[in-house]
Structures are given as C-alpha cells and as structure tokens.
Amino acid sequence: MSYQIYSHTLPSATPGTQRIIKAHHFGTAGARPKIYLHAGLHADEWPGFLVLNALIKKLKVAEEAGLIDGEVIVVPVANPIGLGQNFHGYIPGRFAFSDGGGNFNRNWPQLGAKVERAVGEQVSGDVDANLTLVRQAIRQELATLPELTELQGLRKTLLALSMDADEVLDLHCSGEACMHAYVAQEFEEYFKPLLGLLGAEVALSELETGAHSFDETNVAVWRHLKSHYAHLMPWGCRSMTVELRGENDISNELAEQDAQALFDYFIYRGVINGEAPDIDDSGVTYYPLDAMDLVKAPVAGIACFHKCLGESVEAGEVIGEVVDLMADDVENSSYPLVARASGVFFARFQRRLVVCGESIAKIAGREHLAFREIGHLFED
Incomplete structure (x- = not known):
C-alpha cells in the first residue's frame, strides 16, 4: 500500500x-x-x-x-x-x-x-x-x-x-x-x-x-x-x-x-x-510517579522561580516564591515554594499569575511521598 x-x-x-x-x-x-x-x-x-x-x-x-x-x-x-x-x-x-x-x-x-x-x-x-x-x-x-x-x-x-x-x-x-x-x-x-x-x-x-x-x-x-x-x-x-x-x-x-x-x-x-x-x-x-512532588501555590499572586528547569533540588529547599498582591505588608508579602522531594525540578507553570492551591511546579523524586495516592496520581 x-x-x-x-x-x-x-x-x-x-x-x-x-x-x-x-x-x-x-x-x-x-x-x-x-x-x-x-x-x-x-x-x-x-x-x-x-x-x-x-x-x-x-x-x-x-x-x-x-x-x-x-x-x-x-x-x-x-x-x-x-x-x-x-x-x-x-x-x-x-x-x-x-x-x-x-x-x-x-x-x-x-x-x-x-x-x-x-x-x-x-x-x-x-x-x-x-x-x-x-x-x-x-x-x-x-x-x-x-x-x-x-x-x-x-x-x-x-x-x-x-x-x-x-x-x-x-x-x-x-x-x-x-x-x-x-x-x-x-x-x-x-x-x-x-x-x-x-x-x-x-x-x-x-x-x-x-x-x-x-x-x-x-x-x-x-x-x-x-x-x-x-x-x-x-x-x-x-x-x-x-x-x-x-x-x-x-x-x-x-x-x-x-x-x-x-x-x-x-x-x-x-x-x-x-x-x-x-x-x-x-x-x-x-x-x-508517586515520588513526584506537585508544588502548590500557597497564596494567589505572582510566581517567581529561583531554580532553573533541569536543576537538582533537595527536600526543604526553596525553589521560588509567590508574591501576594493583596498583602497589606508588602515587605512580607512573599511566600516560599518549598520542595517536598529531593530530585530534579523538571516542569513548571508557564502562567505566572497563579491561584491559591494550584500545582505550579513538578519535582521528580526517588522516594514515595505519603501524600501521593496510588491510583490518583494525575491532577486534571
């Protein structure tokens, strides 16, 4: 054919x-x-x-x-x-x-x-x-x-x-x-x-x-x-x-x-x-996949990332921040994005205006994360 x-x-x-x-x-x-x-x-x-x-x-x-x-x-x-x-x-x-x-x-x-x-x-x-x-x-x-x-x-x-x-x-x-x-x-x-x-x-x-x-x-x-x-x-x-x-x-x-x-x-x-x-x-x-950390926005605001894609990170490391645009105290309006897994920072949101609770970054880790439920590993 x-x-x-x-x-x-x-x-x-x-x-x-x-x-x-x-x-x-x-x-x-x-x-x-x-x-x-x-x-x-x-x-x-x-x-x-x-x-x-x-x-x-x-x-x-x-x-x-x-x-x-x-x-x-x-x-x-x-x-x-x-x-x-x-x-x-x-x-x-x-x-x-x-x-x-x-x-x-x-x-x-x-x-x-x-x-x-x-x-x-x-x-x-x-x-x-x-x-x-x-x-x-x-x-x-x-x-x-x-x-x-x-x-x-x-x-x-x-x-x-x-x-x-x-x-x-x-x-x-x-x-x-x-x-x-x-x-x-x-x-x-x-x-x-x-x-x-x-x-x-x-x-x-x-x-x-x-x-x-x-x-x-x-x-x-x-x-x-x-x-x-x-x-x-x-x-x-x-x-x-x-x-x-x-x-x-x-x-x-x-x-x-x-x-x-x-x-x-x-x-x-x-x-x-x-x-x-x-x-x-x-x-x-x-x-x-159950070791992949989905880093969530702690507040609504503007996301700024400090780490580059492909870089290694450690659990507890700050990979960026979200700036709360509605905060009264602008000197303390930034909330850290903290890695919960040690691994590779491989993906993130393209949009920088984020909603509270959104998953805005992904870290590929090696150890199972307790909050990652087998059978429900993808968010829509």
Missing part, C-alpha cells in the same frame, strides 16, 4: 458544523511492527503538531524509496473539538465543554473485562494465536462503542486507529519543561532507547495512575489479560506519553530534531529499513 490519507468525520454537534480527523498511513496495512502516533489530544499543547508535520515529510520520502517494512499511522491533529475552543485568540483545549465536560485525556473506555469475556476459553498455549484472538476481540468491542456525540466519535476513531498497534506514542507538552515522558513500569527498558534518542533525562514511571488516559487505555486490555493468563498473553501493545518540553518550545529546528529522533527509532524497531542509529540512553533516569 502506498501512502494514504484517510479523513474520519465526527458526528455533527450542531446543524451546519463538521469536524474531521486526518490519519496519514504509511507502509502496508497489517504489516508489523505497527506504530501509531498523534499530537494535540490536549489541544492547547502544540509542539507535537510541528514535530509530526516534519515526521510525515520524512516518512513520505521513506515510502517512496520502499523502505517502510512495517506500518505507521500518524494523526497530526488529534483533537479538532478542543481546537474549536477559540475565545478571542485563546484556545483552552484541555477540557470538553460537552458530554459532561472533563479532561480530554481522562476516562477513556476500558475494554479489558469485555475482551476477557469474549476470548474466554479460547485462550491457548499458542501465544501468537492468543495475540490474534485478542486483537480481533478488541476490534469487535470497539465497534460496539457509542458514537452519538463528537467526543464519543473522537474517542472511538482514535482507539480504532491505535489499539491494534504494537506501539502507541501520545505527544504532549507541559507549560515550561525539560523533555520528559510518562512510561508504564513494565516498559521502562523497552522505551529507554527512544528516550535516549529524544534526549530525555527524566521519565516518570507508573503502574496504574487511575486516570484511564489514552496511552494507558491502549495498554489496559493487555495488562488486564496478563493478570489472568500471565505468560500465555503477550504485550500486544506498548504505549508512552511523551512531553515535548514546554508550550513555547516550538521551532523548525526542534521539530526537525525530534522528528529525526522518532524516525531513527522506527529504524531501530525495524519499522523502517535503514542503518541502525547509535543510541546513548545512559542519561535517562526513571523516577516513580
């Missing part, structure tokens, strides 16, 4: 409106390995748009040269619903305004129990046969998902494109941040080469966050089945969320750099035929 672009129309929310999702397909449908990527599920996070634009150019050249041995699906704009939230030039894009609202990257449909019931006693000692069996059951369960609303249609479309992939990469970014990623504990070693190519030195390791995010959902079926069938059930999908630095870290140079890293990784995985890249992943460090 040559390079193809497919347009998927979402259900119309109101008369006269229509949104589409475009998927760029490379290689032969059904070929392995298959990798799926998208950007902008949080529609206010834009670096991935330009990265995937640059990657598509590289994949087109590889396709024309007959170098794609597997299959690659790229969705450069994953959330046209969120991009439609344009208020006087500001696009919030993180939360749905309809279907009960909520974070676009939370509470995706969980199919594990349904797939288990479907495959039942058909699971055998043939691991490859089990892989085919489960993927067929996933497709059947996906077909039954409702698609009456735009949001339902978006979720069903993206899952239908991704859930039979060997790897799923969900591209996001933070307000201001170093390159980092969220990786399931089971895949730490597997994805370390990609993190090395991307130049990420911080990766947050998780088991189950409780968020039911997009990347977790693609893995959840296999995790559920492996808990029942152990070695008889392979990892039919591995996924990761990549945080492409900060919101304003957008340039042709960075996009080219990141796209080349992804392209080299495809060669490394055998999706593209080419000379294997040299990979140095010695700088990649995994930190438990």
Whole structure:
C-alpha cells in the first residue's frame, strides 16, 4: 500500500458544523511492527503538531524509496473539538465543554473485562494465536462503542486507529519543561532507547495512575489479560506519553530534531529499513510517579522561580516564591515554594499569575511521598 490519507468525520454537534480527523498511513496495512502516533489530544499543547508535520515529510520520502517494512499511522491533529475552543485568540483545549465536560485525556473506555469475556476459553498455549484472538476481540468491542456525540466519535476513531498497534506514542507538552515522558513500569527498558534518542533525562514511571488516559487505555486490555493468563498473553501493545518540553518550545529546528529522533527509532524497531542509529540512553533516569512532588501555590499572586528547569533540588529547599498582591505588608508579602522531594525540578507553570492551591511546579523524586495516592496520581 502506498501512502494514504484517510479523513474520519465526527458526528455533527450542531446543524451546519463538521469536524474531521486526518490519519496519514504509511507502509502496508497489517504489516508489523505497527506504530501509531498523534499530537494535540490536549489541544492547547502544540509542539507535537510541528514535530509530526516534519515526521510525515520524512516518512513520505521513506515510502517512496520502499523502505517502510512495517506500518505507521500518524494523526497530526488529534483533537479538532478542543481546537474549536477559540475565545478571542485563546484556545483552552484541555477540557470538553460537552458530554459532561472533563479532561480530554481522562476516562477513556476500558475494554479489558469485555475482551476477557469474549476470548474466554479460547485462550491457548499458542501465544501468537492468543495475540490474534485478542486483537480481533478488541476490534469487535470497539465497534460496539457509542458514537452519538463528537467526543464519543473522537474517542472511538482514535482507539480504532491505535489499539491494534504494537506501539502507541501520545505527544504532549507541559507549560515550561525539560523533555520528559510518562512510561508504564513494565516498559521502562523497552522505551529507554527512544528516550535516549529524544534526549530525555527524566521519565516518570507508573503502574496504574487511575486516570484511564489514552496511552494507558491502549495498554489496559493487555495488562488486564496478563493478570489472568500471565505468560500465555503477550504485550500486544506498548504505549508512552511523551512531553515535548514546554508550550513555547516550538521551532523548525526542534521539530526537525525530534522528528529525526522518532524516525531513527522506527529504524531501530525495524519499522523502517535503514542503518541502525547509535543510541546513548545512559542519561535517562526513571523516577516513580508517586515520588513526584506537585508544588502548590500557597497564596494567589505572582510566581517567581529561583531554580532553573533541569536543576537538582533537595527536600526543604526553596525553589521560588509567590508574591501576594493583596498583602497589606508588602515587605512580607512573599511566600516560599518549598520542595517536598529531593530530585530534579523538571516542569513548571508557564502562567505566572497563579491561584491559591494550584500545582505550579513538578519535582521528580526517588522516594514515595505519603501524600501521593496510588491510583490518583494525575491532577486534571
């Protein structure tokens, strides 16, 4: 199959409106390995748009040269619903305004129990046969998902494109941040080469966050089945969320750099035929997600940070301050931002006017923090 672009129309929310999702397909449908990527599920996070634009150019050249041995699906704009939230030039894009609202990257449909019931006693000692069996059951369960609303249609479309992939990469970014990623504990070693190519030195390791995010959902079926069938059930999908630095870290140079890293990784995985890249992943460090400190604003006001992104910090160290603009005593109007974990200061708010209680900075630590509850590790 040559390079193809497919347009998927979402259900119309109101008369006269229509949104589409475009998927760029490379290689032969059904070929392995298959990798799926998208950007902008949080529609206010834009670096991935330009990265995937640059990657598509590289994949087109590889396709024309007959170098794609597997299959690659790229969705450069994953959330046209969120991009439609344009208020006087500001696009919030993180939360749905309809279907009960909520974070676009939370509470995706969980199919594990349904797939288990479907495959039942058909699971055998043939691991490859089990892989085919489960993927067929996933497709059947996906077909039954409702698609009456735009949001339902978006979720069903993206899952239908991704859930039979060997790897799923969900591209996001933070307000201001170093390159980092969220990786399931089971895949730490597997994805370390990609993190090395991307130049990420911080990766947050998780088991189950409780968020039911997009990347977790693609893995959840296999995790559920492996808990029942152990070695008889392979990892039919591995996924990761990549945080492409900060919101304003957008340039042709960075996009080219990141796209080349992804392209080299495809060669490394055998999706593209080419000379294997040299990979140095010695700088990649995994930190438990339940050891990540979310530094909260003690008052409303203006945040000023004293530490730079990527710097090491110690528990009890002051990394910045919030100035209370309403304080009567302006000489004593600054409140310290105190680290509760020893580790790396890797992300912070881009906005400097903060609300009391907001999480405005992240520190990757190594030791479990008592106030971090397993199963509820993400804030919306």
